[in-house]
Amino acid sequence: MTTSIAPRRENLLARMRSGQRPPWMERPGWFGQGAKAAALVLIVVMVTYPFLLALGTSLAGQKELEARGGYVLIPHHPTVQAYNVLLQGGVVTRAVLVSIAITVIGTALSLLCTVTLAYGLSRPGMMFGKSLLMLVLGTFLFAPGIIPTYLVVQQLGLLDSYASLILPVLLNVFNVIVVRAFFQGIPDELYEAARLDGAGELTILRRLVLPLSKAVIAVAGLFYAVSYWNSFFNALLFLNDSGKYPLQVILRSYVVQGETINAHALGVNVLPPSISLQMAVLIIALVPILCVYPFLQKHFAKGVLTGAVKG
Incomplete structure (x- = not known):
């Protein structure tokens, strides 16, 4: 078998030296x-x-x-009558503002916790680092159920508050592991040079690690933002006041459950067709993510190139 493999290997190497493509890389x-x-x-x-x-x-x-x-x-x-009706200060307008606030605040807090935890876990000299890492990885296998999560939120006094939509999902273990792996890929010589210059861990994280990690942080931030923006189940579970509902709950009520919009509550005499209102709510829920993604696309591409040239 070795005698039959050796000529093929030499033939492949000869084709690569001559600039020819391997058989599996030929143009279709x-x-x-x-x-x-x-x-x-x-x-x-x-x-x-x-x-x-x-x-x-x-x-x-x-x-x-x-x-x-x-x-x-x-x-x-x-x-644009459907959009004018929905965005003139009624339920949908309030829900849009609630969703934007939860997404912005939740994403910022999640990135702060994710970056700090991932940086601590990436450093080899961290006290109890392995035990904490195993504890973090254990949440993959033992995810909390609905009833335990509800009881914890209830005991902490977070029911019917916006904090219940952020704190229970503040950290995503997958994002922590991805960011940690990226931090570990930064050459140790950079860390050692920063320490020789007298920089502490916080300074190293702020001035060295974060500027080199814009791509992975952008990816994690997009994951968090999409998760917060699209979340509706926690709002149904933890919020009793319908005035605090985010946009996705309103979207579910109008599109999935087929609830009608009260014309008198909006201060209008004639409403647009119900199907137009439903599709308008759907578009309003989609547009923010579609607007944010193009600005993060360059960081996605940069992250791919950075991973490709690492030696």
């Missing part, structure tokens, strides 16, 4: 390229079509919806 033919292009187009259509359908329906009027059977992809006479 026209059929392969066409299949890839068709698959990409199909994926783009599957992703964008529901969003465009919801957006078009939210901008359509009553007559156009009735003429096209309830859903409109491209409205001929678009109107």
